[in-house]
Amino acid sequence: MSSLSENVRNHRRRVGLSQEGLAEEAGLSVGVIRKVEQGGNVQVETLHMLARALGTTTSSLFATEAPEPVHVNAGDGPKLTELRRALMPPVGLIETLAEPEQVMPLPAIQRDIDDSHALYHADRYDSVAKRLPGILRGAEAAVTFSEDDEARQEALAVRANAFLLAGKYLTQIRRYDMAYYALSQGIRDARETGRKYVAATGVVGMGWLLLRQDRFDEAERLAAATAEEIEPRLSTATPGQLAVWGELLQRVASAAMRNNRPDVAKEARRMTATAASALDVEHVNFREHWTTFGPVTAEAKVIEDLSLIGDARGVLHRADEGVVGRKALKKYGRPSANNxxxxxxxxxxxxxxxxxxxxxxxxxxxxxxxxxxxxxxxxxxxxxxxxxxxxxxxxxxxxxxxxxxxxxxxx
Incomplete structure (x- = not known):
C-alpha cells in the first residue's frame, strides 16, 4: 500500500522537481505541496492541478491506505432505516420477505416513481425519501408474486425504474454504498427485460456515482463502452436515444478531464455537442434517460471543465454567452435544476x-x-x-x- 503523500513525492522526484518547482508548475503555494507530502488533507481539485504539473493521471496519485476507524456515532442512525430495509431486505433460503398485501398495480407504482422524479427535481428530498420505501416494497412484491413470465417481465421493468430512482436520490445525498446497490440492481433488471436504453441510463447514474467516488478510470471505461454499444444513427434516432448517448459521452468527458486526460475529454465533448445539436432543445423524459439533455447542458459541462482547471476568467467569459445566456434559455429551454x-x-x-x-x-x-x-x-x-x-x-x-x-x- 502507498499513501497519497508518498505517491506525490515519488512522482515529483521522478520528474526531477523540487517542492518549489512543483508548486510553480502547478500554480500552488509551496505550503500546499509541503502539506500534501506531510500527509495533510487535500481537495481532489488540488490533486488535478498536481497531476497536470506532474504529467500523470489524477488517479495515479490516490492513496491505497487502510481507512480510519469508523466512529460509533457515524452513519445515518434511524434516518434511512426504512429505505434501507426496503432496498436491501433480508435474504435467506426462500424468496425475500415480501407480503402478498404489498402488491400494487404496476401503473400505480410507475405513477409514484414519476411523481417522485418530479419531487426530486423540485428539491423536495424529504418527500422522495418518504415515498421510496413504499415504491420499492411494491415493486419487489410485484416481481415476487407475478403469475406468469410475462407479468414478471413487466414487474421487473417497473422495479428497474424504482431502483434507478433510489440510486439517483442516494447518490445525491452521498450514501454511495446504498446507491451502488440500487443502481446495479436496476441495471440488471433492465438488462433482463431487454430494455437496453433503460439499462444505459442506469449506467449514466453509475458513472455519476463513480465520479463522486473519484474512480475516474472506471467511470471513463464504463461510460465509453456503453456509449459505443448504444451509439444511434443520428438521422433516425429518437430524442431519448440521443439524450442517453449524450449523457454517457458527458460522463466520459468528465471522468477524463478529472483524470488529466484532456485529449480524451475534448473528443468526448465534441461528440456530446453533436448529440446535443441534433436535439435543438433541452429534452426531458425521466423514463427514457437520467436527466435533461441538450445544447444548454452540453455547454454548461464545457464551462465546468474550465472551472476544473481553475480558469476563472474563462468561466465568467462563457457563463452568460451563447446557449447558456439567459436570453438563449427561452429558445433552448432550461436544463435540469441540478445541472x-x-x-x-x-x-x-x-x-x-x-x-x-x-x-x-x-x-x-x-x-x-x-x-x-x-x-x-x-x-x-x-x-x-x-x-x-x-x-x-x-x-x-x-x-x-x-x-x-x-x-x-x-x-
Whole structure:
C-alpha cells in the first residue's frame, strides 16, 4: 500500500522537481505541496492541478491506505432505516420477505416513481425519501408474486425504474454504498427485460456515482463502452436515444478531464455537442434517460471543465454567452435544476477565485432560494464558502453568516 503523500513525492522526484518547482508548475503555494507530502488533507481539485504539473493521471496519485476507524456515532442512525430495509431486505433460503398485501398495480407504482422524479427535481428530498420505501416494497412484491413470465417481465421493468430512482436520490445525498446497490440492481433488471436504453441510463447514474467516488478510470471505461454499444444513427434516432448517448459521452468527458486526460475529454465533448445539436432543445423524459439533455447542458459541462482547471476568467467569459445566456434559455429551454445549479456554482467559484465575494454570494444566494436542500449536499458550495470566510478581511455580512450556517461551514 502507498499513501497519497508518498505517491506525490515519488512522482515529483521522478520528474526531477523540487517542492518549489512543483508548486510553480502547478500554480500552488509551496505550503500546499509541503502539506500534501506531510500527509495533510487535500481537495481532489488540488490533486488535478498536481497531476497536470506532474504529467500523470489524477488517479495515479490516490492513496491505497487502510481507512480510519469508523466512529460509533457515524452513519445515518434511524434516518434511512426504512429505505434501507426496503432496498436491501433480508435474504435467506426462500424468496425475500415480501407480503402478498404489498402488491400494487404496476401503473400505480410507475405513477409514484414519476411523481417522485418530479419531487426530486423540485428539491423536495424529504418527500422522495418518504415515498421510496413504499415504491420499492411494491415493486419487489410485484416481481415476487407475478403469475406468469410475462407479468414478471413487466414487474421487473417497473422495479428497474424504482431502483434507478433510489440510486439517483442516494447518490445525491452521498450514501454511495446504498446507491451502488440500487443502481446495479436496476441495471440488471433492465438488462433482463431487454430494455437496453433503460439499462444505459442506469449506467449514466453509475458513472455519476463513480465520479463522486473519484474512480475516474472506471467511470471513463464504463461510460465509453456503453456509449459505443448504444451509439444511434443520428438521422433516425429518437430524442431519448440521443439524450442517453449524450449523457454517457458527458460522463466520459468528465471522468477524463478529472483524470488529466484532456485529449480524451475534448473528443468526448465534441461528440456530446453533436448529440446535443441534433436535439435543438433541452429534452426531458425521466423514463427514457437520467436527466435533461441538450445544447444548454452540453455547454454548461464545457464551462465546468474550465472551472476544473481553475480558469476563472474563462468561466465568467462563457457563463452568460451563447446557449447558456439567459436570453438563449427561452429558445433552448432550461436544463435540469441540478445541472443549472451546478453550472452557477462554477460561476460562484470563479468569482470567489478572483476575489469578488459579493458576486460569489449573489450566485450562492440565488441557488439557495431555488434549491436549498440540493445546495446543502454540495461539497463545492462548502469549499466556496470556506474560501470566502478565509479571504474576507471585513466583518461578514448577514447573508454570509446565514449561508455559512446553512452549509455547515465554520468561520
Amino acid at each position: 443549472w445549479d451546478r453550472h452557477r456554482l462554477d460561476v460562484a467559484r470563479a468569482h470567489a477565485l478572483l476575489g469578488s465575494h459579493t458576486d460569489a454570494m449573489d450566485e450562492l444566494n440565488a441557488i439557495k432560494r431555488s434549491s436549498p436542500e440540493w445546495l446543502r449536499h454540495q461539497s463545492m458550495a462548502r469549499y466556496i464558502m470556506g474560501d470566502i470566510l478565509t479571504g474576507r478581511k471585513r466583518t461578514l455580512s448577514a447573508d454570509m453568516r446565514e449561508m455559512a450556517v446553512h452549509l455547515g461551514v465554520g468561520g
